[in-house]
Amino acid sequence: MEMSARAKRMQRSNKLRKQPALNLVSLMDIFTILVFFLLVTSSSSQQLPNTKDLRLPNSTAKKAPEETLIIMVTERNILVQGRNVANLQDVVASDDKVIGGLKKELEFQSSNKTQLTNDEDSASDGFAVTIMGDENLPFEVLSRILATCRQANYTKIAFAANQKAKQ
Template identity: 45%
Template sequence: MSRGRTKRMPGFNLVSLMDIFTILVFFLLVNSADTQDLPSTEQVKLPESISEKKPEDTAVVMVTETEVLVQNKVVAARADVEASKAIYVPEIRDELLLIGQRAVGITSKAKSAKKEVTIMGDRAIPFKLLKKIMSSCTAAGYETINLAVIQKASQFKKESS
């Protein structure tokens, strides 16, 4: 005894589904560009730290057992750097100056904000060598020097587990 009314099948609402996928895409985009991938090498065993700060995109100076690299380009032999009596290493400074000149910045403030360098060195690196490399970075105008470490669980997280 239906009086001419036909039952409609309920439709599928795509609006809420599109909202969920849009939020998911934005979340993934924001979190995917959050960290810098430092070059990995088996020659360098980084020290461990409980640092919570994520690495940023900076120039990278890597010290291996035999050589010193800037942005994966060999600039000096490690033995020559250690034997040198100079305060800083001119080859490292010159390469960092070139990288600094190639940095794109609209204003001088934007260029100075990019003056950061990350040093990747073995945990057994002598402090004298590290000091020469850090002096080379400051001679090239890099004011912020970061040391790359492997992040381990903090003490608080270990105690609460």
């Protein structure tokens, strides 16, 4: 059976309108490589939490910091891992050498660490803490924070600073 000219034209136009199949294999390969690249690069960098209330001092260091408990001292508050533990005005007004709310939170954090590790030897050496304080932080407040850390067995104390490249 022979097709009419109109049927042949319609068959040709239908072939032209057909969409080619989308090949997803190469697209999936690219995204897989991208995901692995992002996983590898994101796990190797350590960053401290960023806050707009702090202006950290500048420093040069040869060794990268370890992940530790973070105490942030802003213009108004003292924060441990982002949780408000004390008001800075109350700390300045107080005559106590130890900050009660901070000590309570540090002891809570250290008890959680010993329960997770079940290693009393690491607890006897003391725990590590990083203090992020504004560069204009009064020394009186800083000395009270240090005394509180020592009371709560946090003896490995580091100060956060912006790292400058060596000249």
